[in-house]
Amino acid sequence: MQTAEISRRYIDYFAERGHTVVPSASLVTDDPTLLFTVAGMVPFVPYLTGVVPAPFPRAVDVQKCIRTNDIEEVGKTARHGTFFQMLGNWSFGDYFKEGAIEYAWELLTKSEADGGLGFAERDLWVTVYETDDEAAALWQKIAGLPADRIQRMGKSDNYWHTGQPGPGGPCSEIYFDRGPKYGQEGGPAVDDNRFTEIWNLVFMQELINNVTSKVDFDVVGPLPKKNIDTGMGLERVAFIKQGVENMYETDQVRPVLDRASELSGRRYGADHGDDVRMRIIADHIRSSLMLMSDGVTPSNEGRGYILRRLLRRSIRAMRLLGVEGPTFTDLFAASRDAMKSAYPEVEHDYSRISQLALGEEETFLRTLAGGTTILDLAVSKTKESGKSELAGDTAFLLHDTYGFPIELTLEMAEEAGIAVDRGAFDTLMSEQRARAKADAKSKKKVLADLSVYGEYRAKGETVFTGYTDLQTDSSVLGILVDGVPAQKAVAGQTAEVILAETSLYAESGGQAPDQGKIVGDGYELEVLDVQKPVKGLISHTVKVTRGEVGVGVPATTLVDEDYRRGATQAHSGTHIVHAALREVLGPNAHQSGSFNKAGYLRLDYGWNQALSPETRSEIEEISNNAIRQNLEVVTRELPLDEAKALGAMALFGEKYGDVVRVVDIGGPWSRELCAGTHVSTSAEIGMINIVGESSVGASNRRVESLVGIEAFRQFAAERALVQELTQNLKTRPDQLVDRIGELVQNLKTAEKKIASYEQKALSDRVPALAAKAVRSGDVLVVAESVGPLGSGDELRSLATSVRGQLGDAASVVALAAEVGGKPIAIVATSAAARDTGANAGALAKRMAGVLGGGGGGKPDLAQGGGNDVAAIPAALEAVRAELGH
Structure with missing residues (x-):
């Protein structure tokens, strides 16, 4: 039975029994304590808690979910996946335990021919909360289950709550027995691998408080209204009904796994390690596809960071399969084709999604190349120092700063013949996770109940x-x-x-x-x-x-009337700039985020390269032409489906009800769903002045603009600046660019001449300094202060020139100077001097210590510095004394 068919049967069954069919909410939740919709109940929390009155007594849905807490387990077990679909039926003060159990048992055990799922009763087990005698009795009464197939379990397994004060209650879980091949007998209490949970019925009946953990809380009393929250895992039911080993081999996931196998030339089922990698790829590509279809874009924080991690883990897994080139074109197309029947939006929006994915892949492949270079250097230094283990902090730096996966570090270090201090790396990772958890916890506490x-x-x-x-x-x-x-x-x-x-x-x-x-x-x-x-x-x-x-x-x-006027100008201006972007760049330049306030707008949009000055000017001109045309701004309230049929754009991350507000500017030229405040005609916006265009990710750009009076003020300030420049340079505005270019060229010429004079002056000092060489043991030593200089480069040039002046002799040149008010020392040694044991790095470090700072370098040339200019004579004397020994 195909995944989509299981979903259809579930929805039809409950719809026929008076449940309102609710479409899946976005993966991007508006719950401020969550990044994503992590469970089927998340969109219904306001109704379950009673904060918002439920608009229906009973409901049914198929909810998209993303959960990454167990990301390291993906591919290793039959049931761990980052993206999953939860089939749910809900009762808000309507039916309770008996109704929920009757519905679940009938749908599961009814024959496929009669519209059910066709599970054999002998294969099903249930668990109930340890004190829930009512549920246990109902299972015996309704399902006829013998007592030994109804197992009682404690709070950690069979009591549900949100982790916050509020509703809670016992739950009852339904398990499928996969057979002796998968583990020992004894039911889910003994082996939850053989006995796979497929459905959870939560009986929300109590008000709890003083919640400190999953199992530590106080029951305050009964809820005024008892609710039912049930969820059946679609992927789990699918792999059972399709007779495959795990969720990665189901019809919505397997095509990506097969494509990864083809691209790598590795056969699925031949090697456990390769199998895990292919399952990771299949899971993560699907999850990334679904996240991007809901408007998430790769970034370094929040939801975007999770998406980026999924994408990069996929690339890493393909690399470990032996594929180093780009693969997302093939992998994402396979996932799109597998998911489009259930979620048509992944096909309709595929051009934008693939642009984001391919941009991220290209960027990370470059990152991997750079990380490889850094790792190679680290490996070389490790070997030079005589060590056989790469430092854990180096591996962590590669992972944390450069995005270089630890698995690749381990693999490449092993190829180079060294190990990695995995213990130190894991410690640093644990500390980072602890900081992240503490930060998330502190942020969560700030939020009001x-x-x-x-x-x-x-x-x-x-x-x-x-x-x-x-x-x-x-x-x-x-x-x-x-x-x-x-x-x-x-x-x-x-x-x-x-x-x-x-x-x-x-x-x-x-x-x-x-x-x-x-x-x-x-x-x-x-x-x-x-x-x-x-x-x-x-x-x-x-x-x-x-x-x-x-x-x-x-x-x-x-x-505040002035502020509102500016805010409406900015919001309508955002719509106009968005329409102008799409007119110039095409439909893939879709808004992915925005912010506007009086006088200012910021718009993020999908695109993978910077706008040229000409393109930016064209967008600005189109926007201001739309303002000048005094286009009518019309707002209407329409049913959501009707609004979308008219071509109104729904912006990613926004939540829309059944009835939406449509804002037209110039008819269909700009038609968006929007609940913001707007002007009546485009001329009221006044002016658009694009002041910035920048990157906010591999495939995301940002336009910033001043609007209305703020745009005018910016132009006025620039006009005043031009007037001041023309007066000071005694030229006309139309000649200003040429005049400034002429001055810049004259300045460069003068700087070259000055540099030439300074270089000659330095060269002239070389013979005199070389003449001060004094023999100390086997070497000639020049240890002198040269006074103030313009830069450390000048001092370095002087030292190497003096060394050259002394020819093949064993020589050490130690020069000190004052640069920018601080002392700098340079030590240069000849090859013959190094043969006697002289080391520029050690000598520079010795001088720096006297100067109150640090230094070092290579044996032939090194530098040091400090804070005490008065200590220069003592530092030079320290070199003489060192060489005298």
Whole structure:
């Protein structure tokens, strides 16, 4: 049974039983504590916790998930994958344990001919929470399972909670017995490799608090509404139903594995190590494809870093299979073809996705080449020092700074005949992970407990009036001080204020929040921030500048009119620049992120090379022509499917409801889904002045622009600068470039002449310095101070010239000078002097120690320095004394 067919049967079964079919949420979650949607329940958390009222009593979905906690286990086991799909059915205060168990058992055991999944009852086992007698009895009643196939397990296995205070409850898991070939008898309590979990039924029935770990928490009491959260792993069911060994061999993953096998010439199944590498490639390529289809782009932080890691692990695995050239063209195409029936967007958006992937591959292959050079040097130094083990900090530097995988370091070091201090490397990696965990934990603690907003959200959604009104009368629904509900806030305090209505725009869609005030009888609040902590609720962070505000009192929101005007200009300007980019570069120049505020816009877009000055000017001109044409800006609310059918672009990372706001500028020329505030006609934007264009990743660029009055001010400042230059240089504006070029050329000519004179002056000093050579034992020694010089290069040139003047004699030249207020020493030795044991590196280090600094170098030429100019005579004397011995 194909993966897509399993998914279809699941959805159809629950839809026929009154469940609302909910489309998969993006892999990019809006939960601030998570990078990705890591489980099927993530999009439903607001409903499960009661913070947001559920819009339906029961639901069914197939949710895309990414989880990278066990990335090192990918390819090694049958069930670990970074991308997976979770089939879920949900009840929000509707059916509970009995209904969930009945549905699960019927769907699993009903024959394939009757629309079920056709599992044999004899192959299924279940686990329940150790004290959940009700669930155990229901399994016997509904499924007829004997008591010995219902195993009781503790909190670590069969109790679910979010890790935060809130809802929790026992769960019941369904396992499939793969047979004696895969392990010992005794059920999942004995062997969870042979007995594979395929479905988890969570009975959310309790409110918990004081959560310190998975198993350490307090049950406060029952939940007001009992919920059902169930999840069936699609990949796990697929590999069982398809009769293959693991998830990597299923129909949606195997094509990539096979392509990797073909490209490498290695047969899958012939070598365990190669098999693991091919499975890693198959998993990571699919995960990368799905992440990029949801708008994630490779970068060095956050979600982009995870994507980059997946891509680079794939490249590394291909290299370990013997393929050093590019392979993503073939691998991503294979994954696209395997996934497009379930997710058509991967085919529709493939041009952009492949551009990102190929750009990242090209960059990392160059990184590998550079890392190889660095590793070769490190290996040479290790051998020169007589050691047989590459230092762990060197391996960590290669991994952490240059992105060079440890597996490649180990492989290449072994080829060179040395080992790697893996223990030291692992210690450094553990320390880095500990720092990352501590950082993530500290960031998580900063976030307010979202359950505090539940009582306010239960009163309904905050009404946003700011599209049409800058002033709105409302009332205070709630006040939070330090994240805790309060009855009032007084002058000098900072607080969060929840209103029934507001004209103040909350930060979203790349647009910064409004500035303004909230006023009422006897109080005034300065608005510091406006956010949407939970869906449908707007919270205002304010400073009480006058009086006292309390819950229930009337309030009026006042938007700063000048700021809003600038913000609408910038947001509409962002749409115009985006349309201009696509007109010039084509549809692959798709917006991947943006930020705009009054007077400024920043737009990130998919592209893999810098814009030429001519292209940048063309985009700027198209944008300003659109402004000059005074195009009408039309906003409409439409069903999402209808909006997309009209060609409205949905921007990656944004969340859209069933009804969306469509913003047209000039009709279809610029048509995007957008909840931001906009001008009425394009002429109101005033002006676009592109001030920056830069790289933000291998396949991502960034345009920055000033907008409106800020754009004008920038031009005015540049005009004033041109006027000042023309006056000072006594030329006309149209001749300014030629005049400055002439001056630059004259300056270069003068600098060459000065350098020539300085070089001659140095050369003239060589004979006199050579004449000061004094024999000390077997060598001639010149140890002199030459006074102030312009650079260390001059001193080096002087020392080597004096050494040359002394010919083949055994000679040591030690010169010191003051450069930029600090002492510098150079020591040069001839070959004959080195034969006697003289070493420039050791002598330079000796001088530097006297000068209060450090130094060293090669035996023939070395440099040192310090901070004490007055110590130069003593440093020279130290050299004489050293050679005198």
